[in-house]
Amino acid sequence: MNYGNLDLAKLIPNMLEASAVTLEVFFLTLLFALPLGLLVAFGRMSRHRFLRWPVQAYQAVMRGTPLILQLLFVYFGPFYIAQEMGITGFKFDRFTACIVAFVLNYAAYFAEIYRAGIESIPVGQMEAAKVLGMTRWQTYRRIIIPQVIKRILPPMSNEFMTLVKDTALAQTIGVAELFRLAQTAQTQAFSTVPLVIAGVFYFVMNYLVGVFFNLAEKKLSYYR
Amino acid sequence: MKMYKALALVMALLMAGVCAAGCAAPQADPTAAPTVEATEAPQEEATPAPEEATEAPVEETTPAPETEETPAPADDQSLQKVLDAGQLVLGLDDSFPPMGFRDADNNIVGFDIDVAKAVCEKLGVELVAQPIDWTAKEQELNTGNIDCIWNGFSISDERKEQVDFSIPYMDNHMTMVVRSGEGIESNADLAGKIVGVQAGSTAQEALLAETELVESLASAPVEFKDNMTALMDLETGGVDAVFMDDVVANYYIAINEKNFTVLSDVLSEEEYAIGFRKGDTALVEAVNAALTELAEEGTLAEIATTWFGKDTTVVGK
Structure with missing residues (x-):
């Protein structure tokens, strides 16, 4: 490891500040992508093909292209498209574009996890609830979704952890998050230490994600 | 079950060992880039061991593995x-x-x-x-x-x-690139504007050294991975100026026929x-x-x- 001319007293507060941006991206993405993903999942399972097909196409694009490209496209794309149509100066704010891209991308993945969970519940339960006179909404809210949440926790923890690490891509469109700061500090100080510290920061964040999911699984294992 | 525990323990110890080794080693020699010289050392130290001994008294401050700093022609391979x-x-x-x-x-x-x-x-x-x-x-x-x-x-x-x-x-000047015809004609006009710069570049160093200019800006300079993304952001209005090498800027403007202007205010001159x-x-x-x-x-x-x-x-x- 190369220490170079490093000032830890300055670096650590700066990295904590940059971590705040990373956490903002993380939580805002979850806030919007988790509900959107559920909607997408229902769209994907719909009997109407005019709903199902567009949703499938959206998922194919989002899961089939790199997130880094989607970031650039969401940020720069609208300007150039608007320009083609004769409107100049149309543009998302940097941070907004970043969140939009992350939400669109992650909702596509979340949707498949929800769908796997929902389709794993035996159809008999749905039928039984119907016989008991429950509405579709009641069945989902009281019978299906609680079981689904339990089953999708492990794959969800995967996605959450990937999201923590993917936030490093936000720098592509100039959002100054943790990894950008670490790399800048690395060149300024000619030192690899900032990268190692960034690694520790990401690890701690993901450790906490892991702890959260373990707790949630324990809490929800009430029938065992 | 016991096997697993033993295995886990061994792996944890290994990890800890690797971490400790990685962190501890360079503190002995904070001035130079240690890892590399370590790998190169054997080749260069194989032959000139006696030579080093004669050299040692001349070098007063750092006698140990610093042969590369004052290389005798013979051992510079x-x-x-x-x-x-x-x-x-x-x-x-x-x-x-x-x-x-x-x-x-x-x-x-x-x-x-x-x-x-x-x-x-x-x-x-x-x-x-x-x-x-x-x-x-x-x-x-x-x-x-x-x-x-x-x-x-x-x-x-x-x-x-x-x-x-x-x-x-070659000589290189670092200047601001702005969208033409928007009233920014000198660095003084940049007050309250947003400036982009390539992360890790000397342009970034030079810009941050101009504290007065940086403080007059609307926000801290926006960092981009490369100059091309920064210029794209300039074109689409995300930033109002990009601080970069004029060699690159002039070439980019000429090739892409962009409506950009390179300001004549030179902040920093440097040599390639x-x-x-x-x-x-x-x-x-x-x-x-x-x-x-x-x-x-x-x-x-x-x-x-x-x-x-x-x-x-x-x-x-």
Whole structure:
């Protein structure tokens, strides 16, 4: 490891500040992508093909292209498209574009996890609830979704952890998050230490994600 | 179950050991880049052990493994290594037109590449252009993945501590690039505006040194991975100016016919040179000699004219 001319007293507060941006991206993405993903999942399972097909196409694009490209496209794309149509100066704010891209991308993945969970519940339960006179909404809210949440926790923890690490891509469109700061500090100080510290920061964040999911699984294992 | 526990324990210990080793080692020698020199040491210390002993009294401050700092010609194998390998590995950020970049056929081309080819011809070796991540350039050099950084690499005092520079071959000015006709005509007009800059570049260093200017801006300079993304953001209105090398800016504007203006307020003047590993003196000298020869023959001026329309080089002037 190369220490170079490093000032830890300055670096650590700066990295904590940059971590705040990373956490903002993380939580805002979850806030919007988790509900959107559920909607997408229902769209994907719909009997109407005019709903199902567009949703499938959206998922194919989002899961089939790199997130880094989607970031650039969401940020720069609208300007150039608007320009083609004769409107100049149309543009998302940097941070907004970043969140939009992350939400669109992650909702596509979340949707498949929800769908796997929902389709794993035996159809008999749905039928039984119907016989008991429950509405579709009641069945989902009281019978299906609680079981689904339990089953999708492990794959969800995967996605959450990937999201923590993917936030490093936000720098592509100039959002100054943790990894950008670490790399800048690395060149300024000619030192690899900032990268190692960034690694520790990401690890701690993901450790906490892991702890959260373990707790949630324990809490929800009430029938065992 | 017991097996698992034992295995887990062994792995945890291993991890801890690796971490400790990685952290502890360099503290003994904080000045130099230790990892690399460690790998190179055996080759160079094999023969000149007695020589080192005679040298030791002369070097007063750091007697131990610092032979590379004051290399006796005999144990500087840098040139010989390149000649033996038959190739010079040049590290570059391949999105830095016109110095080094990818052309339409995905070949690495550029002014620096053309000059490097001419230099390699003089040395009788082949040129290998190795794209690297610009923020990790020093590590690439120190770990021996590349022989030199040759990509519009400008001389700075900070960099001098980490690399050995060749003679400068070109001047470069750093200026603001703005959208034309929006009323920004000098750096003073930038108050309350947003400025973009390439992360890890000397432009960023120079900009941050101008505290008064930076404080007059609307926000801290926005950092981009490369100049092209920064200029795209300038075009689409995300930033109001990009602070960068005028060599690159002029070339980009000429090629893409963009409606940009390069401000005449020069914030920082610098020189482009080639960066080598500390202590690779023989290699540096050989390249310097080749550059001087190329300048005398007029080859350097020729290459410059094809890229910039005029001779912008400074070797031997």
